[in-house]
Amino acid sequence: MVAFVPSGSNERIPRGAPGLAFAVLGPVRAWRDGTELDLGSPQQRLTLAVLLLARGRMVPIAELVAALWADQEPSSARGTVRTYVHRLRRAFGGDEETGGPLRSAGNGYRLRIDERSLDLGRFRAARQTADQARTSGDARAAGTLLRQAMDEWQGEALAGLPGEWAASERRRLHHLGFQTAESLAGLELEHERGDRADLVERLVALARAEPLRESVHELLMLALYRSGRAAEALAAFEKIRVALRDELGVDPCPALRDLHERILRSDDDLLPSPPRAPVTAPPAQLPAALPVFCGRRTELDELTTRLDTDPAPGVVVVHGTAGVGKTTFAVHWASLAAPSFPDGQLYVNLRGFEAGGVARPPEDVLGDLLDALGAPVADRPTGLDALTALYRSVLASRRVLILLDNARSDAQVLPLLPGGTRSLTLVTSRLELTGVVVAAGAHAMKLGLFDDEQSADLMALRLGRRRIAAEPEAVREIAAACARLPLALAVVCARIACDPGRTLSDTAQELVECRLDAFGSSDPNADLRSLLSWSYLAVTPPAARLFRLLSVMPGADFTLEAAASAAGLPMRQAFAAMGELTRADLINSQHGRYSSHDLLRDYAGELLAETETAAEIRAAHRRLLDHHVVLAHTATEAMDPNNEDQPPPMEIAPGVQPGPALDDQAALTMFIVEHPTFLALIRHADELGFDRHTWYLAWYLRRFLDWTGRIEVLAACNEIAFRAAHRAGDQRGIGYVHRGLARVAWWREDIPACHRNLDQAIEAFASAGDRVAQAYTHRQVAGVMIDPGRHAGQYDAAFEQIERARALLREEGRLDLECSLLSPVARCLWHAGRTEEAVEAAEISRRRNEELGRKADLLDSLDVLAFAHAKLGDHRTAIAFKEERIALIGRNDESADPGFTATLREQLAFEMVELIGMLLAAGDHARAQVTQREVLVRLRHELTDPGFTTDPGASDDLGAVLADLDALIGRDDLDPGWYTASEAILRRVSEIADRAGAVRWMARLFPHGVLTP
Structure with missing residues (x-):
């Protein structure tokens, strides 16, 4: 066994751990989900070792051949290497097609794994973090980290592997381990930590392994002397003196000779320093508060108020995403609150999310806290439970503020919480720490991103208000590019401050072009990628994969079904992974939706490009588009059931979630919330070459955009879809896109363009052999022809179009769809003056469409x-039919969407005016007045809308109109003067609207006295 590996080391096998794990600090081994893998022959294990030690670098086949056979390469060497790689890949559970960590790369292979899954990676990380802790003066943490590093060794590195390459790497790794063991021994000796007898035993083993290494013998001599074994210390000196003379012909170095002389004269200065006297002054360990703190006034007040309640929580957990300013906030609040804690303020960096990924264990932290509180070192217990009990006893009668910064887990924090109610513990973490909230009744506070105003305030404090005021648009652009993340803003401000000649506009442009590269730094605590990586590396592999795939989302927020579809996961697994990402503050969750800021999405996108193949990424985009095609189709069907005017269902990829079941109200709400996502996806599908998805989404979105009056958006969607359908030569898609463009032309009152598009749609559907789509297009043509507002009323031609539609449906054998022609027949008969026939046709249409739930055709029939x-x-x-129609139109929630609400109000106003005419014709003046009063109330609502006019000159006139309108609405009399006053007010509104350039629907509604009885 290697000298620096303790004989009692426990083998670190990742039992039950998910994913792959590897070991090289001992025999080369591998595990998959906690089960050890058979790695085959020593040559195959050597192949794996070469790939592991390359740390993700592409290893050419020639390099593998050289490591396996040196200069004695057999003729079959390259084929044998490929066989070894194939077997390893199969053992890891992947292949070249489905992916996996071991992949072909150029003329070689690359093994990409998480550094934490390799014992050597964990060793390096712990050693690096120990160096940082020692530099910062935290000897206790440094010792703990070095012990964790040494625990990774299980014997001689690369044990049992043949060849010169393995021997060379074995020597290199041995030297690295030996240095670390020596550093640990020196640290323990310097600070008198640990069992001195054990330390001497380890140093004896190290000296035996390296008999000419003077630094080890120096440590051994000092440890023996401090243990009361001066004679053995002198004997150790004599042993190395003889070895140096015999082997190298030299004397010991001056430091070793000086130590020998000091031992001979029993120098007391070689003995450890006596224990420190108890600390009498209260500890005041809080870091300095940031002098340019800003932007958290609401949160500061909230925390202060919450802690003033009775009973007040004894623990507060401040959590949020990386770089959001948790430590800055906590230190600022703690500095303000410090006078309320006369027995001191303690601060500990728990190193939960830092370079190396090794958090401080609670027993190590408790030692520092007890030292700061002046607890005697003598007879101090060593176990975690005993240390926690002592810590709580020391704090029992004190009022202390404890700031535990950068916590990694509930288990790390819980032992550090005081037991009484006098002290307050403030914890910061990237995690929600729900265990602490539950167990300690902690108050949880989440810090969010800054808004534009807070971002500008931060920049003004760091760069000066005059400079910020000079370029307000650039300030907004910088805030947006920084995702309003305080750390990102601070990094950018520091760079601007260091370059006075740089304009804010130049900086804004650079941020847009460089994205995450603009936030790099040599300091890992200021480098945004590094900060984000510590959160990312803390989650499990399934959650990490989902985080990467979320970068394909086109917008800032999304649903669980969309996320599950992008990843191809069942809902239950997606929910668990999203919960983990939410708790790690890599994703936000609110009201059943999820979101993340732009910089996190950029980081996830970089990780996705590094870890997944182009085919995997495209498959994720496909699943996401498939999900939204299904969702849009489901919603369109719910809004207008049994409508066959749709393309055939698209083939959906496995793993796509369909979304929730929807009724017409839920479908409308879904479109209102999600339509920006659909618009982004249409552009996205076009850019990625998913041509069918592009026009399918445009068609399914058509009805919502039409109903809510978003005509320009409807035009933009179909123009994009037009390119995609023509690029693919998809005749059916071309037909549906021309129908959408025809609807746009109809709204714009460009009837020639409307007819041209419909003719082209019919031609395209004929080329595709789709008679049903042709029939519905002929119906759409008929609808245009019988519209008296936009056409001359070509009723005979409209009947001809309807007959063509009927003939096509019969040719296709779809007699069940002929009922869809009843509504346009009834309207055509009505406009042609064939009133009795129109009533008969409309009655049939009404009954049939009521049975089918077809709302649009039912409204037309009514x-x-x-x-x-x-x-x-x-x-x-x-009147009865008109009221039935009004009730059906008014079923939708007017508060759901501004665009739809405006369209709905306009439609209802027109319907009510028509109803008033019918009531007056029936002689029912009382109901006519009630209805007209309701119209006037709606008018008043419009006039008080801030968007009615921005003309300052119209405000006085509007005020007078509103006063007269209020008086009129309040009158109960039915004399002709009431109607005359109503008509006069409407004319005044029309004049104001015309003059102010705000011709709104209510002003256009009454150009002359249509309401006069």
């Missing part, structure tokens, strides 16, 4: 029935 009965003089029946 409209025809109302006006046809009014023309026939049956006013009561006309």
Whole structure:
């Protein structure tokens, strides 16, 4: 066994741990999900060792051949290497197609693994962090980290591997381990930590392994002398003196000779320093508060208020994503609150998320806390439970503020919490620490990103308000590029301050172009990638994979179903992984939706590109698009059930989640919330070459955009879809896109363009052999022809289009779809003056569409029935149908969406005005006045909308109109003067709207006295 490996070391086998794990500090071994793998022959193990020690670098086949056979390469060497790699890849559970850590790369192979899954990686990380702790004066932490590093050794590195390459690497690793063991011994001797007898035993073994290493013998002599074994210390000197003379012909170095002389004269200065006297002054360990602190006034007040309640929590957990300013906030609040804690303030950096990834164990922290509180060192217990009990006893009668910064886990924090109610513990962490919240009744506070105002304040404090005021747009651009993350803003401000000639606009442009590269630093605590990596490395492999794949999301927020689809995960697994990411503050969760800021998405995207193949990434994009195609189709069907005017269902990839079941209200709400995501996905699908997804999404989104009056958006979607469908030569897609563009032209009152697009749609559907789509396009043509507002009323031509549609449906054998032609037939008959026939056709259409739940055609039928009965003089029946139509239109929630609400209000206002006319014709003046008063109330709501006009000159006129309108609404009389006053007010509104350039629907509604009885 290697000298520096303790004989009692426990073998560190990752039992039950997920994913792959490897060992080289001993025999070369590998585990998969806690089960050891059979790595085959020594030559195959040597192949794995070469790849592991390359640390993710591509290893050419020639290098592997040289390591295996040196200069005696057999003719079959390269084929044998490929066989070894194939066997290893299969053992790891991956292949070249499905992916895995071992992949071909150029003319060689690359093994990419998490450094934490390799014992040598953990050894290096612990050693590096120990060096940082020792530099900062934290000897206790440094010792703990070095012991953790040495625990990774299980014997001679690369044991049992043949060849010169293995021998050379074995010597290198042995030297590295020996240095670390020597550093640990020196640290323990310097600070008198640990069992001195054990230390002497280890130093004897080290000296025996390296008999000419003077530094080890120096440590051994000092340890023996301090243990009361001066004679053995002198004998150790004589032993190395003889060895140096016989082997090298030299004398011991001056330091060793000086130590020998001091031992001979029993120099008391060689003995350890006596224990420190108890600390009498209260500890005041808080770091200095940031002088340019800003932006957290609400949170500071909230925390102060919460701690003033009775009973007040004894523990506060401040959590948030990397770089959000948790430590800055906690130190600032603690500095303000320090006078309330006369027995002192303690501060500990728990190193939960730092370079090396090794958090400080609680027993180590308790030693420092007890030292700071003046607890005697003599007879201090060593076990965690005993140390915690002593710590709580010391604090029992004191009022102390304890700041535990950068916590990694609940288990790290819980033993450090005082037991009484007098002290307060403030904990910061990137995790939610729900265990601490539950067990200690802690108050949890999440710090979010800054808003624009807070971002500008931070920049002003660091760069000066004059400079910020000079370039306000650049300030907003910088804040956006920094995702309003305080650390990112601070890094950018520091760079600007160091370069006075740099403008804010130049900086903003650089941030847009460079993204994460703009936030790099040689200091890992200021390098954004490094900071984010510590959170990322803390989650399990399934959560890490999901985090990477979330970078394919097109927007800032998304649903669980969308995330599960992108990753191809079942909902239960996706929910568990998202919960882990949320607790790690890599993802935010609110009201059933998830989000992350731009810099986190950029970081996830970089990781995705590094770890997944192009095929895997494209598959994730495909699954995400598939999910939204299914979701949009489901919602469109819910809003207008049994509507066959749709393309055939798209083939959906495995692993795609369909989304929730929806009724018409839920579907509308979904579109209102998600339509920005759909718009982004349409652009995204076009850019990535998913042409069918592009036009499918545009078509499914069409009805929502149409109903809510988003015509320019409808135009943009179909223009993108037009490119995609033509690029793919997809005739069916071309047809649906031309139908969408025809609807846009109809709204713009460009009827020639509308007809051109519909003709092209019919031609495209004919080329695709889709008779059903042709039939529905002919129906759309008929609808345009019978619209008296936009057409001359070509009723014979419209009937011809309907007959063509009927013929196509019969050719296809779809007689069940002929009912979809009843509504346009009824409207065509009505406009053609064939009133009785229109009533008959509309009655049939109404019954059939009511059965099928087709809302659009049902509304159309009710409209025809109302006006046809009014023309026939049956006013009561006309009123009933009109009221039924109004009730059906008004079922939707007006508060759901501004665009839809405006369209709905406009539609209802027109319907109510038409109802008023029918009521007046029926002689029902009382109900007419009630209805008209409701219209006027809606008008008043419009006039008080801030968006009605921005013309300052119109405000006085509007104020007078509103005063007269309020008086009119409050009147109960039915005399003709009431209607005359109503008409006069409407004219005044129209004049104001015209003059102010705010011609709104209510002003256009009454150009003359349509309401006069």
